Amino acid sequence: MAVSASSSAQQARQALAKRLADLCRDAGLTGLDLAERCGWSRSKSSRIMNAKTPPSADDIRAWCQACGAEDQTEDLIASLRTAEGMWVDWRRMERAGLKQAQEARLPLYQRTRRFRSYSSWLVPGMIQTQPYTTAALQAIQRRRGLVDDVADAVAARMERQRVLYEGDRRFAFLVEESVLRAGIGGAEVMSGQLGHLIAIASLPNVSLGVVPMRPDRERWPAEGFWIYDTAQVNVELISGYLTITQPSEVAMYAETFAELAALAVYGAAARGLITSALDALG
Numbered sequence: 001m002a003v004s005a006s007s008s009a010q011q012a013r014q015a016l017a018k019r020l021a022d023l024c025r026d027a028g029l030t031g032l033d034l035a036e037r038c039g040w041s042r043s044k045s046s047r048i049m050n051a052k053t054p055p056s057a058d059d060i061r062a063w064c065q066a067c068g069a070e071d072q073t074e075d076l077i078a079s080l081r082t083a084e085g086m087w088v089d090w091r092r093m094e095r096a097g098l099k100q101a102q103e104a105r106l107p108l109y110q111r112t113r114r115f116r117s118y119s120s121w122l123v124p125g126m127i128q129t130q131p132y133t134t135a136a137l138q139a140i141q142r143r144r145g146l147v148d149d150v151a152d153a154v155a156a157r158m159e160r161q162r163v164l165y166e167g168d169r170r171f172a173f174l175v176e177e178s179v180l181r182a183g184i185g186g187a188e189v190m191s192g193q194l195g196h197l198i199a200i201a202s203l204p205n206v207s208l209g210v211v212p213m214r215p216d217r218e219r220w221p222a223e224g225f226w227i228y229d230t231a232q233v234n235v236e237l238i239s240g241y242l243t244i245t246q247p248s249e250v251a252m253y254a255e256t257f258a259e260l261a262a263l264a265v266y267g268a269a270a271r272g273l274i275t276s277a278l279d280a281l282g
Contacts, residue, residue, distance in 0.1 A: 010051075011246060012083035017051035019076060020063055023048070023081055037066035055080065056062050089240035094146055095234075097263055102160065108228060109152035109163045116227040116257050118174045121236075122184070123193055124224075125157055126164060127173060127200045127208075132193040133157050158202030164203070173205040174260050180201045180210065180277035187281045193220035194278045209264030219259045227253055 007147045024034050031045040036052065036257050038059075040046070047053035048063075064073040067130040084168035089099075094101050097109060107129060109115075109126075114257075119125045137157075145170065163182045201208040211221075225235045244250060 009083065009086035009242070012079070012086055013054060014051045016055075016079045016083055019050055020055065020060070021049040023063065023067045023069050023072065027069070029067065030268070033064050034063065036201065038062045045168070054083070065123060086243045086245075087240060088243075089195070091146065091232075093241055094140075096150040097147045098141060099149045099156050099193045104155050106160050107154075108232070110161055112163075113167070113169050113227040114229050115169065116254070117169045117172070117225075118222065118225040118257055118260055119179060120176045120221040121179065121224055123175065123179060124173055124226075125162055126171070127197065128157070128245065129189075129193050129196045130154060130158055130182075131189045132185055135137035135189055139184065154198060164200075164206070168205075170205050170207075172212060172257075172261070174209045174257065174264055176211050177213045177273055177277075178221075180274055181280065191281050194274050194281075197274055199269065201267075207266065209261055209266050211260055211271045212273060217263065219256075219263060222256060222260070225253055225257075227257060230254070 024031070029037075032042050035045045038078065039062075048055050048059065057080060060076045060080060061073055064070050064076065073178065095144055100223050108245040115126070117126065122128075123132060125133065128136070137153050140146070141150050163248075164171065180194060182195065185193075197208065200206055212233075223235055223237055225233055227233050227250070230247075231245065232249060233250050235242040235244065246252070276281065
């Protein structure tokens with residue numbers, strides 16, 4: 001269970017550690033008693049109970065057995081998996097290929113009604129063209145040395161885009177102007193992608209804002225993130241994929257989105273920036 005900067009992930013780890021510590025106390029055991037029954041060092045028991053070292057599933061099984069609480073084993077292992085899932089490094093997420101990573105997110109998109117997305121790196125996946133997605137996923141596949149299932153992964157992302165047109169969902173996309181100009185896939189791919197952005201912006205349930213490049217910004221660009229209703233935020237970092245559910249943290253990202261949205265331009269002004277980027281492609 002990797003340590004992240006998110007208090008959501010940290011609180012999940014601490015909650016699991018507390019439950020294990022409570023089991024030990026309820027069984028009338030000290031940390032030393034538990035260590036002796038499990039056949040490990042006393043320091044290991046202390047590290048687990050203080051959320052300094054995450055337990056493995058086998059550790060939890062041994063812990064529950066030592067405390068006479070085998071009936072709680074599966075529930076505690078499920079809590080462990082939840083905490084682990086709040087921070088996932090890319091290799092772990094994509095070890096079975098890019099297609100599975102794309103498909104795994106579909107249920108979240110299907111149950112969300114209000115989407116907010118900010119991107120300082122790439123065009124958000126929900127509004128990418130097929131050639132743009134292909135170029136992006138091919139670059140990831142090569143860079144990370146993954147199995148080549150790019151064609152299937154692209155198809156999965158295109159299928160996910162159906163939520164744009166179904167139900168009463170609302171989407172607010174913010175992109176930095178640099179995203180329009182520092183593209184991938186070459187001029188032809190970028191030309192098609194920029195034209196697609198203009199078309200997407202005309203949808204009645206979509207707001208597309210572009211944050212202009214300027215020398216006097218007080219709110220600087222941030223890492224890309226998605227906000228799903230008010231329940232969850234996902235952040236894509238260099239090292240992995242962070243899931244945030246702590247309400248105070250979700251609120252911080254919502255506030256950041258609002259600040260960035262206030263800097264953005266929309267409608268004709270946004271189309272002007274996109275058209276300018278198109279013209280620069282020649």
